[in-house]
Amino acid sequence: MAEVREIDGLSLAVLRGGGAEFRAAVAGALGFGLPEAPNTVAAGGALWLGPDEWLLVSGEDQTGPLEEALEGQHCAVVDVSEARAVLELSGPGATEVLASGCRLDLDPLRPGACAQTALARAHVLLEPRAGGVWRLYVGRSFAAYARAWIEDAIALQAMSAPP
Amino acid sequence: MMRIECPWCGGRDETEFHYGGEAHIARPPDPDALSDEAWADYLFMRANPKGVHAERWMHAQGCRRWFNLLRHTVSHDIVAVYPMGAPRPEAPETAR
Numbered sequence: 062m063a064e065v066r067e068i069d070g071l072s073l074a075v076l077r078g079g080g081a082e083f084r085a086a087v088a089g090a091l092g093f094g095l096p097e098a099p100n101t102v103a104a105g106g107a108l109w110l111g112p113d114e115w116l117l118v119s120g121e122d123q124t125g126p127l128e129e130a131l132e133g134q135h136c137a138v139v140d141v142s143e144a145r146a147v148l149e150l151s152g153p154g155a156t157e158v159l160a161s162g163c164r165l166d167l168d169p170l171r172p173g174a175c176a177q178t179a180l181a182r183a184h185v186l187l188e189p190r191a192g193g194v195w196r197l198y199v200g201r202s203f204a205a206y207a208r209a210w211i212e213d214a215i216a217l218q219a220m221s222a223p224p
Numbered sequence: 225m226m227r228i229e230c231p232w233c234g235g236r237d238e239t240e241f242h243y244g245g246e247a248h249i250a251r252p253p254d255p256d257a258l259s260d261e262a263w264a265d266y267l268f269m270r271a272n273p274k275g276v277h278a279e280r281w282m283h284a285q286g287c288r289r290w291f292n293l294l295r296h297t298v299s300h301d302i303v304a305v306y307p308m309g310a311p312r313p314e315a316p317e318t319a320r
């Protein structure tokens with residue numbers, strides 16, 4: 062059976078900006094470059110959100126070094142650690158559980174990709190990770206709803222599974 | 225239900241998008257200088273064609289970017305997707 066849990070303690074930041082100077086400064090501060098292709102993830106922990114927007118995920122706060130490196134540039138660095146909840150859905154049938162509430166075709170998504178879409182009508186950022194694990198970033202105010210919906214979908218799947 | 229091609233994310237269901245009305249309607253630079261009739265024309269009058277319509281859409285439950293597209297209002301066929309600020313493209317002969 063699939064299971065869902067909340068991941069605590071991650072530092073999340075939204076980074077907005079563009080241009081060669083911006084990218085170079087960010088790469089210097091983070092130690093890796095931002096992903097350029099839509100809906101992809103840089104291994105260091107940067108998820109594409111838009112052509113000038115990324116979500117940075119890390120074990121430690123990165124906003125200080127980024128603000129320093131980007132001083133004077135037209136850009137934005139916003140700590141959203143408390144604004145987003147991080148859920149992880151894993152185990153047998155995890156993808157089917159997700160698919161039961163998500164209209165996006167999940168089959169082509171592999172680690173290294175990400176997608177913003179709707180899960181049971183709530184905005185969610187999906188990140189497939191190694192071992193068939195799905196990481197979900199949802200707005201904090203949607204976290205209880207999203208988690209309850211997933212637990213319900215897991216229970217429903219268990220009931221309808223052939224004996 | 226339409227499938228809409230987001231210029232960034234690719235094909236997604238219509239429910240992920242927000243409709244922004246007719247495209248290429250510029251806000252008058254000096255509204256105070258307009259007659260009531262001209263202001264009302266800007267606010268309320270739309271082309272409403274039976275045929276190819278240029279309109280704005282935003283990928284609300286995705287990358288949250290605005291873009292324009294040409295949609296045939298009878299068949300719902302989307303015949304072009306293009307960036308905000310770009311001129312309206314010619315619709316293909318078959319879509320007119």
Ligand SMILES: [Zn+2]
Pocket residue numbers: 230231232233234283286287288289
């Ligand atoms: Zn998009």
